[in-house]
Amino acid sequence: MKIAVLSSHTSSLFWFRMDMMKDFIKKGHTVIALGSEPESEWKKVFEEYNIDYRQVYVERNSMNPLKDLKTLRSLINFMKMERPDRVFTYQAKTVVYGSVAAKINGISEVYSLIAGLGSIFRGEGIKNKLVKAIMKFEYWTACKCSKKVFFQNNDDKNEFIRNGLITDEKTVIINGSGVDLEKFKPTQFPEKPSFLFIGRLIKDKGVMEYLKACKDIKENYPHVRFLLVGPFDSNPSALKPDELKPYIEDGFIEYYGEQSDVRPFISQSTSYILPSYHEGTPKTVLEAMAMGRSIITTDAPGCRETVVDGLNGYLVKIKDTKGLANKMEYLVANPEINKKMGQKSAEVAREKYDVKIVNQTIMQIMGI
Structure with missing residues (x-):
């Protein structure tokens, strides 16, 4: 056909x-x-x-x-x-x-x-x-x-x-x-706690909440890394380069632009963050799960299906920067819990999202 x-x-x-x-x-x-x-x-x-x-x-x-x-x-x-x-x-x-x-x-x-x-x-x-x-x-x-x-x-x-x-x-x-389980496989955790966001830089993806949470945590935990991967976009709610610039210049985040292969960046992270307002089912979350990362996302359509709260990550309210930062900070302070959540993410990816x-x-x- x-x-x-x-x-x-x-x-x-x-x-x-x-x-x-x-x-x-x-x-x-x-x-x-x-x-x-x-x-x-x-x-x-x-x-x-x-x-x-x-x-x-x-x-x-x-x-x-x-x-x-x-x-x-x-x-x-x-x-x-x-x-x-x-x-x-x-x-x-x-x-x-x-x-x-x-x-x-x-x-x-x-x-x-x-x-x-x-x-x-x-x-x-x-x-x-x-x-x-x-x-x-x-x-x-x-x-x-x-x-x-x-x-x-x-x-x-x-x-x-x-x-x-x-x-x-x-x-x-x-x-x-x-998610392609042959391509996205669990990898070893990096030594430093690190968080990752992948996606188009539009406000509906929760990128501003991520940036603000990174800033809050970085001030108390300067050793923690915060990675951002994704392109700018033509969407009406798109983040402008000038809005992102201060977070880069002040060292709150590491921005890598759009990438053809996200696996190296997932490997550099200990947890994946997507504070989106709505999704179908976010593919980047599935990829991070398959690679054994805990997930913090929103209790929103499409996002909530990927996380059992407290099992393979956490669900936070939409636009709740403080709640997001609190969960991220908890995972920094509890690396063993974070690893166990990552293992559970990989199990869920194999069972449900192949x-x-x-x-x-x-x-x-x-x-x-």
């Missing part, structure tokens, strides 16, 4: 869906990957995995209807020309316009993934309510055009059902994107 995999963000397509696409190919199918970034930058990268990459016009953060119409038109043309047997979509713009474009071309085998609901879907304010109303209609349309819709946590699934966007029978829960099991579920549902 010919399978099209659509994403609004090419690098996300590469890092988060590659294991799935490789499994499609192992089954003997042809895969075409569609993303927003130039073919000149990505075509050869995907070709190394026998995947055909195509660029489509998508502006992730735009609310301009003319630009969205251009996205829909480009996807309609793709579906008409390629006639894929299966379509897998994820990320808001491509979920909506990809599924509609497929339906217009008579393609019924469309499968969408809702990998977390953004801040707009859960925010307040008049403008936010208007945008949310538009998004609800778009998601309702996408769900109508999809044969099945995958969710990574029950909070998001129930939110869709509660808002009348989908029926329960059409939903499938999967354990995140999964990417092979996740991909098998997806392929079974898609009839691949």
Whole structure:
């Protein structure tokens, strides 16, 4: 079969869906990957995995209807020309316009993934309510055009059902994107206690809470390391370079930018931190768990599923910088407890989040 995999963000397509696409190919199918970034930058990268990459016009953060119409038109043309047997979509713009474009071309085998609901879907304010109303209609349309819709946590699934966007029978829960247990394996702890955050530098990821907690702890425990890995972003809630600069210059954090391989940084840490406001299921948390690190994250949709509080880490309230710092400080003072939590994280990753099991579920549902 010919399978099209659509994403609004090419690098996300590469890092988060590659294991799935490789499994499609192992089954003997042809895969075409569609993303927003130039073919000149990505075509050869995907070709190394026998995947055909195509660029489509998508502006992730735009609310301009003319630009969205251009996205829909480009996807309609793709579906008409390629006639894929299966379509897998994820990320808001491509979920909506990809599924509609497929339906217009008579393609019924469309499968969408809702990998977390953004801040707009859960925010307040008049403008936010208007945008949310538009998004609800778009998601309702996408769900109508999809044969099945995958969710990574029950909070998001129930939110869709509660808002009348989908029926329960059409939903499938999967354990995140999964983690490659052959690639991410437990490593020895470093001598110094050290904390790590990996992710796009947007405020909804809780990066400001992380930075402030690092500053508070560093003043009392100067030997502790605080690592930050991830790119700046075009998202409206993105951290500006000038906001990060003081934390670097004052020695509170070590910033390493975007990295193609996060394993060396996880190995340098004794605990992984993600104070996010909402997620699908955070892949970086799963990777840190597989490498035997304790987790401190928020009691928020998508995050809370990864931690049994007090067993393999801790859950803190959203935007609770003090609570976050207290848990981090406790792990500094109790390294043996931290190691035991890390061991438990690795066990949970093996039992629940093996990417092979996740991909098998997806392929079974898609009839691949």
